[in-house]
Amino acid sequence: MRAFINHFSFEFRTGIRNKSLLLLNYLFPLAFYVMMGLLMAELNPTFLDTMIPAMIVFAALSSMVLGLPNPLVSSREAGIFRSYKINGIPAVSILTIPALTTVVHTIVVAAIISATATRFFDAASPVNWAGFALVVLLTVFTVAGIGVLVGVISSDSHSTVLWSQLIFLPSMMLGGLMIPSSMLPEVLRKVGMLLPSTYAMHAFQGLAWEVDTGFDPLWSVIILLASGILSFGLAIYLFSWDRHNTTRRAHPLLAFVSWLPYIVGALLS
C-alpha cells in the first residue's frame, strides 16, 4: 500500500510538473472550454445544451488519448521500465497508476467545467447528478484504458502520435462533441458509432440530462464499460518492458479487440 501511495503521489505530481502533461491535462482543455464557451454560445446557441458533456469528453480525450500514451512509450524507449522492473515495480502499477492519476486530473477539470459552465456561459446543467457522476467516471475509465493501450502497442513516439490522432480527430468531428450525432449524415453517424466519444455523449444525455437520443443510454454504458475493461486487460497482456526485448505475448494488432463493443454498438444503432 505504501508503494502504491508513493507511486501515485509521484505520478500525480508529474502530471503537473511536466509541462507537456500540464498542457494536455489542464491548459489545453480549459482554454478550449473557455474559447468554445465564448464563441459557440454566439454562433450556435444549441451547443450550450451539450456543452458540459462535450467539454468533459474533450478533456478526457486530451489528457488520456493525447497525453497518456507518449510518456509510456518514451519511458520504455529510455529504459525506465527496465529500472522499474529490477526494482520490483510490477507492470500493472506502471500502467494503472499513471492512468489513475490522469483520471484524477481529468475529474478536476470536469469539476471546474461543471461548476462554471452554467454560471459563465449559461450551459444546461445535468438534471440527474448521480447519473452525471457515473458517466464521468465511466468515460474517464474507458478513455484511460484506450490511452494506456495506445501507449503499449505503439512502437515509437511517431506511431503514438498517429494512433492518438486517429482516435482524437474523428472523435472531435463525429463523436457528437461539436455537432450532435443526429445532425450528421447517416454514413458519418454510423462511422461516429465506432467512437467512444459518441457513446459517452449518449450516456451523458440519457442518464444525466434525461434526453432521448435514440440510442439506449444503458447500452452506451455497457459498451463503454466493456471497451474500458478490454483496453486495460489487453494493455497489461501486451505490455513490453524493453524496446530491445521485443518478445510480446501476442501481436499488437490484438488491441483492436477493444473496439469490438463499438462495432456491436454500430450494428445495434
Added chain:
Amino acid sequence: MSSYDRQRLVSMNDSIIEATDFRKTYGDLVAVDSISLEVKRREIFGLLGPNGAGKTSTLETLEGLRPPDGGSLRVMGINPTCQPRKLRRLVGVQLQTSGLPDSIRVNEAMELFCAYHNVAPNYEVLKRLGLEEKMSTQYYMLSAGQKRRLALALAIAHNPSVLFLDEPTAGLDVPSRIELHKLMGELKEADTTIMLATHDMAEAEKLADRVAILLRGRIAATGTPRELTATGSGLTKVSVRTSGSSLSDPDIAFPAVTQHGVKDEYIIYYSTDPGPTVSAIIAHIKEQKDTLVDLRVERPSLEERFLELTGTRNAE
C-alpha cells in the same frame, strides 16, 4: 524470521550464483555460448571481455531481465526467470543503460524504489555517494556521473545480498570511483556478493576475488587475477629510456629477453627473468658511457593477460 532472512541463511554455505551451460541468443547471433560459472558467498566476481563478448547478456539474464535460451541459472537458489519477484528482494542491480523519469527528484526516486522494496528510504547511501545536495534536483538536471551514482545508490538502498554492477565506474570522476571501490569493499565485508562487468582491468585486478574473461560468448579464462596473470606468457615488461642511443641497435641481445620494441622514447623489453635482464641493460648503458634517464619494471598485469587472450597486444 522473514523469508528474506531465511533465504539468506539457506544460501550461506552455498554458491550464490550458478550458471550451468547457460546460452543466450538473439536470432542467429549467439551472445553467450554454453558457459558455466559459480560465484561463492561474499565474493567479488569480475566479468571481463571486449564489447559484444556477452557480459551484459549474462548479467541481464541472471537479473531476470531476459530469458535464457538454454542451460540453468540460479541466484541464491532462485530461478531468475520463474521467480522474479522473489529475486527482486535479494538482489540489487545497476544496469549499463537504464533511466528514470526526467521529472523525478533524487529523493523521490529513493522513496519510490524503497517503497517497492518495502524498506525505509536510505538517504544515507545518497549522502555517501555525494548526492546529498542534489536531493531535490530533477533527474534530467543531473550530470551523467550523478545519474550513475544515483543508479548505484538505488541498487544498494535495500541492502541486497547480491549486487550486479554493469560498468559501475563508467562516467565517474576519480573521487567517485575511489568512493565506489571503498563502498564495494564494505559491502563485501557486510556479506554482499558482487558480480561486476567491467572494461577497467585495473579495477577488476584491484577489487575482484575471481574473474572470468569472456570472448565471443565463451569463457576464455577464469580464476583469481593472480592465477590468470601467472598462466599467461609471464613476461615482465622492462621500459628503459637513456639520454644517448646506446640501446638503439636492435641486434643487442640481453639475457631472458624474448621480445623488444620502441614506444614513445622508451625501449621496451619483455623478459622471462627480469633480474639478469635489468643488470645486463644497466651494465651495457654504463659500458657505452650513456646515461640512464628512466627505467620501469612492470610485472604481468591482468590487462596484459587480457590483451594476450583477446589477441590485441601485438596490435597495440
